[in-house]
Amino acid sequence: MTQDPPPRRKVDRDEVFVEFTKSICPMCKTPVDAQVNLRDNKVYLRKRCRAHGEFEALVYGDAEEYLASARFNKPGTIPLTFQTEVKDGCPSDCGLCPEHKQHACLGIIEVNTGCNLDCPICFADSGRRRDGYSITHEQCARMLDAFVASEGEAEVVMFSGGEPTLHKHILDFIDLALARPIRNVTLNTNGIRLATDKNFVAELGKRNRAPGRSVNIYLQFDGFDERTHREIRGRDLRAFKQRALDNCAEAGLTATLVAAVERGLNEHELGAVVEYGIDHPAVRSVVFQPVTHSGRHTPFDPLTRLTNPDVVRLIGEQRPDWFRKGDFFPVPCCFPTCRSLTYVLVDGEPGARTVVPIPRLLDVEEHLDYVTNRVLPDARVREALEKLWSASAFMATETTDAKLRATAEALDCADTCGIDLPEAVKDLSDKAFMIVVQDFQDPYTLNVKQLMKCCVEEITPDGRLIPFCAYNSVGYREQVRADMSGVPVAGVVPNALPLADRLADTAHGSRTLRPDTVAATAEQTP
Template sequence: MEEFRVTQAPAPRRKVDRDEVFVEFTKSICPMCKTPVDAQVNIRDNKVYLRKRCRDHGEFEALVYGDAEEYLASARFNKPGTIPLTFQTEVNDGCPSDCGLCPEHKQHACLGIIEVNTGCNLDCPICFADSGHQPDGYSITHEQCERMLDAFVASEGEAEVVMFSGGEPTIHKHILDFIDLAQARPISNVNLNTNGIRLATDKNFVAELGKRNRVPGRSVNIYLQFDGFDERTHREIRGRDLRTFKQRALDNCAEAGLTVTLVAAVERGLNEHELGAIIEYGIDHPAVRSVAFQPVTHSGRHVEFDPLNRLTNPDVIRLINEQRPGWFQKGDFFPVPCCFPTCRSITYLLVDGEPGSRTVVPIPRLLNVEDYLDYVTNRVMPDAGIREALEKLWSASAFMGTTTTEEKLRATAEALDCADACGIDLPQAVKGLSDKAFMIVVQDFQDPYTLNVKQLMKCCVEEITPDGRLIPFCAYNSVGYREQVRAQMSGVPVAPVAPNALPLAGRLTTTPYGSKTTRTES
């Protein structure tokens, strides 16, 4: 008798939801070969990630914004761009291959950067410019500097700010001449980006900078590397203990009447605990009028990092709020509308009292900044004068110590409203505004892992090259333009610096039925 077997039918497969929300399609580059590739932005666990795939090197993912809710809300602060007076390149291959500026770029240059050399008196483990290398180093000449300044003026007409950088610009033997060349042109303000060693050891040089800061209608401001107070911070970011040099540099600047911005490169697990102390130190020092926090840009030379566990702007702002809760709270910082609004956030403070008993009030608590800088959902045009003032203050061209910033702060102060609870003598604070106002900037520059062409096309911080191009800062450091210029200037072929991500970080494979991702060995 034939035996029959009953077999149970397999359970039907069930569809599953992805563990992320797709936000948009964009373009990026492969972090290994720098080839332009398709990319997508996704939200997972209230964080924003950029994912892309290179045919030769596989799939990569990086954290780009630590707060998805704020990322989506920031779109309201996207100001219409301004067309520059001239473009330097044509559109051939599309962004990011035609820099710049090409006619498809969406913004003019709020800030122009001239790198006067590649040499440096430090050998920092973290250096997006990969400075100090020979024989592919170079220094620009007077003629090249003039050509670069003229290209900036041709694009901008009356330019707000030019920054001299490097390398270390203070070791260039003609740096004072370059500042004179800038001040002889319709450029209102010069920023000098420096590690501070020469400022600490050459008081005559600082005095010469101070003289140039007193030229009518012009200013010279110091953009000083200042990463924290722990010896470990200095050694791991700059390669040596520079704490004494920083203090001397600041004291010399105060004596010469120079305004200083403290610029902290912030790295996950290294100096993120020092942000509040840096702000408090800056407020208490007579030379310092602002602090800029920059999550480390993982271009050029840098320590190992995990692209999925990096610091982003909202992370830095949250740390500031946690470390000085008596001074800061959620909502004190606003995105900068002239660039893409997720790139930079700013707040201004009114400061009163003596060290140890300071009263600090962020201006956004005294004036509804959102009413003026919301370009999408605000249907009622607010006061045009206040809006214009705030647009200048919430801008990449805003630096404390400049005439424009002080004028716009004073115009804004006239609209401030302070309840008794604010704890500050508002009329007296406004009267002494030049001494009582303080600025904090949080700026996350893109690197080969996080580069998003959508943001790049709105960039308003431009590298001015010796051949007269204006190249968006993040493209210059990530796409290969820096190596191109270095090779042209030195005559020595320059290979791109390979990314230094952790071996398992950012490289992904995708499971067949769902979107969960697994890191694989690169």
């Protein structure tokens, strides 16, 4: 007698489906459908390209935090102008197009593609290339004017590259920015010229004393091990970094240490970088950026990459006397999972520091919760925290100093604080320190939902403001490089207008849209 087979039983999936979104194929950059799933308390993005198959990447190392971050999603601000029309949808219409959800907190101008390093890891793929270019005075002025037209009074412009200090007109470009309604200029550099040319550093210091304006240094600083430098930058730069920072201190310049963090390489150095930054007189903040796998990068596994919550956890593990998980909060102006930060008050001498995160002295969550908080907290404190928890926040600027002071006046310093708060408030420029964790999207992790609220924009020579992660991932960088150099570049955005045509369109106003024309434009768009 034949025995009947056991009845089939349904089984649950090993993951929770959270949302449907759009992304791109990391191979051909074609927009594709994607889904976000939770598995083992981590967040993954999965997508399929008809030509290249299925891809999956880890996008956030803490599923619980990912879901909870929604309440920190601040309503976006409409820019004064848009530069492009809605035609094919995000991410193909950058930018900014009328469907973008946020203005530009930070504008980036890449003045060149040349560099005095050939880093094994470089999202801009800079270095000695035959398709390189440098912008002119006229182009820089046009880019700055496009930024001001979009923002009115802009908060921060960053000059980057390539290596911007190699451009023979970089000081003139900084002067162009300081002559416009732009509050702060940041110079993104590897520090080699700062270490070897004290006259150049002195000229930067002079410009940092302009009334109502500031010039700050955004310095690559990946760690202290020789291996870290050689595998990320291709050579040992430790002595250059030290001299660059010492020269900045002498010239009265403030600096942010910016560490690219790669799993299995320098993740053990995070606490040491924070401590070094707190102790050095020129440093006012540290930014940790999990490595972006676009441009030039070493082999990697997208399922094991570092994400923001991983970096926050490592900081707490390496300096448990200073930090814990709840000290960092999402930044509300961009999509909240993109950036987290905290501010600390510092007292004492090196080796015997008292470090107290401001979120332990003030209920930051109460003020930055835009969804579940039914009672509007103190409006003055909320406005100050919104400016501090922003992509435009840079230490030693008048805006950040003023908002820190307003926040400090609301602090509740219990006996366990360990800091003389009235004295700390008097001298916030020396007592306050900022730590940022920023995970930029790459072709493997790009999520259009996040991209549409990006507030860090690349300003192109033809006057577009393109979200930073789209610029590096979708093909816009290759498009601009091909336009500027005249050399064909693989990965250019399909059907892109040539540069001359886009400039002609912009000159005739057909690609500059004001907010009051958005509705009419949307009606006319098929």
